[in-house]
Amino acid sequence: MSDTSFDHKDCGTCPIRHRAVCARCDTDELAELDVIKYYRSYEAGQPIIWSGDRMDFVASVVTGVASLSQAMEDGRTQMVGLLLPSDFLGRPGREFAPYDVVAVSNLTLCCFRRKPFEQLMGRTPHIGARLLEMTLDELDAAREWMLILGRKTAREKIASLLAIIAQREASLAHSSTSDGMVFELPLTREAMADYLGLTLETVSRQISALKREGIVSLEGKRRILVPDFDRLMIETGDDADGGLMI
Amino acid sequence: MSDTSFDHKDCGTCPIRHRAVCARCDTDELAELDVIKYYRSYEAGQPIIWSGDRMDFVASVVTGVASLSQAMEDGRTQMVGLLLPSDFLGRPGREFAPYDVVAVSNLTLCCFRRKPFEQLMGRTPHIGARLLEMTLDELDAAREWMLILGRKTAREKIASLLAIIAQREASLAHSSTSDGMVFELPLTREAMADYLGLTLETVSRQISALKREGIVSLEGKRRILVPDFDRLMIETGDDADGGLMI
DNA sequence: CGTAATGTTGATTTGTATCAACGAGTGTGG
DNA sequence: CCACACTCGTTGATACAAATCAACATTACG
Known part of the structure; x- marks a missing residue:
């Protein structure tokens, strides 16, 4: 059933080892994390x-x-957040969840019991520093989303959403965005609508329009093919360079 | 000219001493910050x-x-952020500004030279920890805004914006929201439109409608009077309790 | 095979944008 | 002091993009 199952228990082979909240941890710190961690799928x-639930872990x-x-x-x-591999779920110091969290695709979380995680954070600046960096990135993403x-x-x-997903997939896979790219769209039409503040009918119509004009093509319902990424970027309304300034 | 001028140079009498990024700093740490700080109005x-400008300070x-x-x-x-007293501007480690920043009202910043601030942050966990907390709060605010x-x-x-400003003013002034409240709206109609993703005409029309129905009244263009805050909250579409869960 | 979930497309309505005119307040210079 | 320009806000008429209502297509599944 699960096509993305994860059966490592060892941080050494973990696919998100160098991007997640633990990215900067040394061996000792990983060992401490190991004691309070468990996987859930x-x-x-x-x-x-559910919003309002008690949350005894972060992940x-x-x-x-x-x-x-x-x-x-x-x-x-x-939708107010889309969590992809390496993203962090939960907030240290917060007891109740303020949002509904749903697995959009098959999902594996690396969970840490919240209380001990908070204590560990107090002792190891590496974790707090990385979490700050990730939170600032998320805030930037949220602000880009607000413009959308x-x-x-x-x-x-629609064009913006496709471009964002395509770029994130490309960066995870270390592939280029320049020539034709293909990727899996993990969202239903309804989820896309909830992401973009549209109705699912409008999402469907706009995707059909982009398809009709040859800006994207579909293989099945979910597999998207973008022959010319720059052409897609024009449709997002953003300026060409993407405005990246680190 | 400036009706909100700030002529302290001493953190001891600073109005945001216990809410800003320096909230948790002890006397020694404040002394270190003092060396790299300067005020600007x-x-x-x-x-x-301007977006794209080099930024050599945070504030x-x-x-x-x-x-x-x-x-x-x-x-x-x-608009993707509204910075009120105690809010933090800039990002440690970032050289170029990704957004336009404008003084909406008369404004005083407590600026820190960026490079030394970054170094100081590396040494004093108090600052990083407070900044993390503030960034997480901002992320929550951004997500509420995304729903709006x-x-x-x-x-x-419009009702949501008025409620947000009213609540923040009340919390700064330590006054209650229950009975009739009055506050200064620091935004022009155009700024409100940019905040809410509307046109200024629509903002004007909706404020007129709320006025006509007695939900708010105006003294001049900017001073808002809310006789019944719960009535305003109903118009926001949110559930009554405000969904607060820390 | 039937049923449910997901997606597409069409007809119509509607909320907000757009275009336009005008009012009130403020500052400026002749 | 008043005419003028300028900013900010209000209100009206109209256009239009997206929502809504509705039917149907496709796929997955017990």
């Missing part, structure tokens, strides 16, 4: 946490994709 | 930094309000 679609995403979302009483839902939500057209939103 | 409307907002915004080539603008941008109606957006 979820199947695509399974809920991980790194090892494989798969999870979403954070906020729901209004009448059912309107906005507030000011982009439906077409630009 | 801006008048309402003045630009502080705390001492008094006043600043905005972070992202602009698209065609002029569409989205993606899923709320124009009316709900």
